[in-house]
Amino acid sequence: MSDGQTTIAIETRNAVKRYAGNIAVDQVSLQVKRGEFVSLLGPSGCGKTTLLRLLGGLEQPDEGTVLLSGKDVSGIPAYGRNSNMIFQQLALFPHMDVYNNIAYGLKVRKVAKDEIRRRVHEILELVQLGDYSRRSVSQLSGGQAQRVAIARALINKPEVLLLDEPLSALDMQLRLDMQRELKRIQREFGGTFIFVTHDQSEAMNMSDRIGVMRGGKLLQYATPDEIYERPADRFVAKFIGDTNLLQVKVLGTEQDLVSVECFGSTFKIRQEKGSSPIPSGSLRPLSIRYEYIRLGEAASHSANRLEGRVIESVYGGASIRYTLDIGGRFQLQASSLYQRGDIRYSVGDTLQIGFNPEDGLLLNDDSPGNGEAAL
Amino acid sequence: MMRAASRIVGLFTYGNRPWAAQLLLLLPAIALMGVVYLGGLLIFGRYSFDLYDNGSLVRDWNGQAYRAFLTDPYYWTLIGTTFRVAAKVTFWSLLLAYPLAYCMAGLRRPGLKQTLLLLTFLPLLVSAVVRSYGWQLLLSRQGFMNWLFIHLGLTDSGFDMMYNETGVVIALVHIFLPFMVFPLLNVLSQSDNQLKAAAHDLGAGKWRTFFTITFPLSARGIASGVQIVFTLCLTAFTTPQLIGGGRVMTLPVFIYQRTLDTNWPMAAVASIFLFVSSIAVSLIVNKGADWLMFRRTRQGRI
The missing domain is CATH 3.40.50.300 (P-loop containing nucleotide triphosphate hydrolases)
Incomplete structure (x- = not known):
């Protein structure tokens, strides 16, 4: 002591x-x-x-x-x-x-x-x-x-x-x-x-x-x-909270913005200050939390924009969870806060999808040595 | 056949009489027990009031056999021997069975556990007569045990272990040990390792954990084992007869001899006494187990 x-x-x-x-x-x-x-x-x-x-x-x-x-x-x-x-x-x-x-x-x-x-x-x-x-x-x-x-x-x-x-x-x-x-x-x-x-x-x-x-x-x-x-x-990203995980290819870095490519779309992701530079050409998981995906009008100001179609919509009271299909290439989950009177998209609707550079997070792959452990 | 049976059952259960079917199913067992067990007891009860006079049986209604049995000191030495042998056997088999059951319950390797179980229960496959003869070979003056003791230098001339209480107790412990092991193994196998871990965590060492947690929680198993072995000992006949050679007079041996020389009233009285005392022992042991499990700790005296 x-x-x-x-x-x-x-x-x-x-x-x-x-x-x-x-x-x-x-x-x-x-x-x-x-x-x-x-x-x-x-x-x-x-x-x-x-x-x-x-x-x-x-x-x-x-x-x-x-x-x-x-x-x-x-x-x-x-x-x-x-x-x-x-x-x-x-x-x-x-x-x-x-x-x-x-x-x-x-x-x-x-x-x-x-x-x-x-x-x-x-x-x-x-x-x-x-x-x-x-x-x-x-x-x-x-x-x-x-x-x-x-x-x-x-x-x-x-x-x-x-x-x-x-x-x-x-x-x-x-x-x-x-x-x-x-x-x-x-x-x-x-x-x-x-x-x-x-x-x-x-x-x-x-x-x-x-x-x-x-x-x-x-x-x-x-x-x-x-x-x-x-x-x-x-693993931690997936285990705590809900998140989209996309496998992306790093194209290059400009100041603190990293360009990545995913199924033909290019996104800009902001990197934390002081984090080590990611070599171009490497493959990394990109995590975007469900609630960071913006839809419709709200997406128009986002730096990364996509076009998508609603293929599933689950009503959860205070929020609605959408499953979005991006041109048949991949899917994203979005969860948006919902109050009565808000716009509610239905299955089949096509809409603007966006997220900001600071809402995406480039992750390390699973820690080495874990093999095929649980989950 | 099945259809006929179900029709009969249906006859009884028609309407609002579901109990009738249950009664019907119990009937064979009740009939058997009623005739063989209760009937036997009643007939014996009747004999106990008869009179035995100079080798012949006189039909009567008197309590002379009861009076003699309860007042003559000779019969009390008989009762004393019977209960002393039963108590010794119960004590030793509990002492031997508890560590054995405790170890077996803790075994993780199923193969070893199976083998030990088999070894413990193997003696039950051999008749009591054969086992008693086996013990005669081991316990006699020229037997293996004495040969061993003499060679180990424990004695010069060997111990007397045949035709006395010691031999009877040794043989009975061996024969009844499985009946003690089984209920103990049952409760100890169910015992919760988490409770032991909790006691350790609260600061209790291994011994304290055993005496405050494991042992009180195995009281039910101890009670069952003691009840079974004690009552089996009270009524054991073959072993006291063969190993005791007539010199260890227990109640079952005594009853057997009285039935041979047609003193049925005395045999009946002794039998009824055995029956009643077996029930009494069971009840007392049950109460004791409750006390061991709950009262002591509830008073705040761990």
Whole structure:
């Protein structure tokens, strides 16, 4: 706990975990600051749960180190670490009531009985389950069981709270409620939370930072805005939010504008300042978010313009999603905000399509070494 | 045939009588149990009130056999031996079966698990008579066990393991072990690894996790195993008869001897006593399992 280290709650350095020859976590280095809410996001089998278990000490890394508050804890089992985990199936002890479930960690640490009682009631207030201490866990609803699991972990005042998709079993509405609830608890409790999920909207809603994983690798670790605006590669772009991905050929660069060619059309794409120049002739994925595609009148001022025909239109309340055919050569998806009275295109309509140079993003190909991993 | 059967069932279920079909399906089993089991009990119950006088049976209605059985200290030593043997066998088989079941439940390789299962259950394929004779060969003065003990320097002249309680207990433990392993394996296989991980995560070491999570949650399996083995021991006849050689007098052996010398009232009373005590043991063990699982932890005393 020397100076400078104190702001980092938990950290992995080049952590590697293999299962029977398969690599589950591949050279992951991750730093989580004290008080941060971090999500680990990725498709199933991407290694996010294994990484969480490494952080919690339920698994030990084959290579690399795990540091808790700057102290090397690799090799120390879960019961020797001051971090707590909330499991996917919650893992409440079925033979104990709510009180004894929550008190378990304190009893193990031989805390005095009076203090246990005081702290259990305190934490039950925090999770808003004041009167439930003598309930059997089988009598709890899904949301209440969640709160008990959270209380059981938080009562130990962990330096880091690890959450392994605890909301995945809940229905949509309860899930949104619990997301808010978790954020509130984190604010009031002031702890460091690491949350594993495969649901990108959940990650976007709750996190200060998101780590996107695939095939055991941490592809990008940044704020939600950054991940959405500047995804590290093709996979991240596709996984977070909806985007058109086009394979384009780079023609040349003038100042910060890159000319690219796609099925005979030429577009100008603005490049970030300071990014390395892209060699002419190379093939790159171009990402254009659905909502950045402008249609009709709005497209007339765009720098890149196309002619297209609507082949599908899906009404989504506040927005409409169109599938557009561009001269039979390729297709684009566009999502435009919709209010009553706005123009609404129907299937078969031909219209102007456009996007601005700053709305397109030239991506790196998928990070090397991922092979044909999930998705 | 099928059509006739369904027509009969239809006859009963016509209108608002779905229970009739269920009753009809249960009828064969109920009839068999009623005649063989309940009938047997009633006949025995009747015999228990008869009088045994100088080797002959006198029809009567008196409670002399009951009085003798419950007051004569000789019968209490019989009851004591029977329960002591049953308790010892249950204790040792639980002690041997629990680690075995725990290991088997934790095995990841299905092939090894299958082999161990087979080895555990193999003895059930051999009749109790054969197994008891086998144990006679092993346990006798000149038997293999004593040969081994003498060569290991544990004893000079060998231990007495035949025709006494020790031998009976050893043989019974072997015979009834699978009945203890199976229910334990059942609950331990279902036991949730995530619960163990949760306990570790909350700071509990391996032993603490075992005693606060795994063990209480296996109480149902322990209860079933204890019930089965204990009641099987109470009623075991072949092994105490063969290994005990008449010197280990348990209630089933005693009942057998009384039926031979036509003292049916006493045999009946002892049988009824066995029947009632088996039920009592089952009920008590059930309550005990509840206590082990819930009461202790609910009071906040992990």
